[in-house]
Amino acid sequence: MALRSDAISNVALKDGRQVTIRPLVENDRTALADFGLSLPKDDLLYLEEDFTNPEIIARLVNASYAENWRQIVAVADDGSIVAYTSARRVPGWSNHVAELRLIVKPGWRRSGLGTYMAQAIVDTARDLGAQKVTVAMLAALKAGQAIFSRLGFAVEGQLARHAIDRNGELHDVVIMSAFLRV
Ligand SMILES: CC(C)(COP(=O)(O)OP(=O)(O)OC[C@H]1O[C@@H](n2cnc3c(N)ncnc32)[C@H](O)[C@@H]1OP(=O)(O)O)[C@@H](O)C(=O)NCCC(=O)NCCS
Numbered sequence: 001m002a003l004r005s006d007a008i009s010n011v012a013l014k015d016g017r018q019v020t021i022r023p024l025v026e027n028d029r030t031a032l033a034d035f036g037l038s039l040p041k042d043d044l045l046y047l048e049e050d051f052t053n054p055e056i057i058a059r060l061v062n063a064s065y066a067e068n069w070r071q072i073v074a075v076a077d078d079g080s081i082v083a084y085t086s087a088r089r090v091p092g093w094s095n096h097v098a099e100l101r102l103i104v105k106p107g108w109r110r111s112g113l114g115t116y117m118a119q120a121i122v123d124t125a126r127d128l129g130a131q132k133v134t135v136a137m138l139a140a141l142k143a144g145q146a147i148f149s150r151l152g153f154a155v156e157g158q159l160a161r162h163a164i165d166r167n168g169e170l171h172d173v174v175i176m177s178a179f180l181r182v
Contacts, residue, residue, distance in 0.1 A: 009120075011074075013111035019082060021120055024064050024071035028081065032073070033057045035081040038105055041166070047103060051084075060086075070124045074104075074113055082108040085117040087125035087133065098130035102144065109143075118147050126180045133180060138163060139172040153178040 008022040024032065036044075036051025050056050063069045068091075074083035083104040090097045100121055104114045125133045137144045139158060149155075153176040161170035 011113075011116050013108075013113055013116075015111045017076070017108075017111065019074040019076055019108075019113065021072060021074050021116060024061065024073050024084075026061055026064055028073060029057060029061045031075070031079065031081045032061060032084070035073075035084060035105060039103065040106060043103060043106075048101065051103075068128070070121070070128055072117065072120050072124060074108075074117060076108075081105075083113050083117050085121040087121050087128060087130065089128060089130055096129075096131040098125040098128060098133050100125065100133055100135040102135070102147075114143065114147050115150070118151055122151060122178070122180070131180055132177060134175055134177045136173050136175050139174045145174060145176065148176045148178075151178065 008020060010018060010020050012018050032051075033054060036057060039051060044050065044052060049060065060071060064071060068089035069086065070088075071084070071086040073081045076082050083102075085100065085102045087098040087100050089095060090099060100118075102114060102118055102121065104117065122133060133153075134156070135144070135148055135153065145155075155174055156177045157175045159173040159175065162173040163171045165171065
């Protein structure tokens with residue numbers, strides 16, 4: 001499911017609900033802010049971007065035109081954003097590498113949406129010219145690892161006590177990667 005800049009796909013989830021998967025656009029500012037505010041604190045803690053910060057939301061929405069960055073959202077029938085994923089090419093000597101992010105709103109999980117979004121963003125990273133994709137997540141978060149290993153990603157490394165949560169607890173971070181055929 002390759003999503004080019006103007007591509008839209010309608011997807012039926014395992015639980016019968018439908019979503020539209022499409023690129024993030026400038027008009028999504030309010031919906032993306034609402035999505036951020038709907039995420040549980042534990043999720044927010046582990047995301048590199050602070051989705052509750054209006055400045056970050058503005059930066060993400062403005063980046064919909066950025067050359068090296070693609071962002072995709074899943075939109076429910078009521079117009080709310082229920083999942084977000086992104087691929088961003090790394091500057092410098094890893095310019096052939098795209099870093100991925102993926103998050104599904106609780107209440108929409110375990111219906112296959114994370115998998116659809118992951119597939120879409122890998123295809124989009126390929127369109128972006130990336131030859132390799134990486135995704136980082138807490139070692140304890142098994143759902144993300146299950147999704148990406150099904151898509152052919154392998155664990156490339158684990159960084160010890162590399163993330164710190166709001167309680168000051170340290171967590172290991174797993175880096176998974178896959179090489180893309182271009
Ligand atoms: C990871 C995440 C995106 C998964 O979204 P999702 O919509 O639930 O994913 P899917 O429904 O496609 O699940 C695919 C598979 O992942 C595994 N999985 C999903 N949730 C799981 C859980 N809580 N525990 C164990 N395995 C889980 C299962 O194998 C599942 O397949 P199955 O339902 O056929 O058993 C979601 O849990 C999330 O947003 N987590 C917080 C952010 C995060 O960890 N992002 C990943 C790295 S950036």
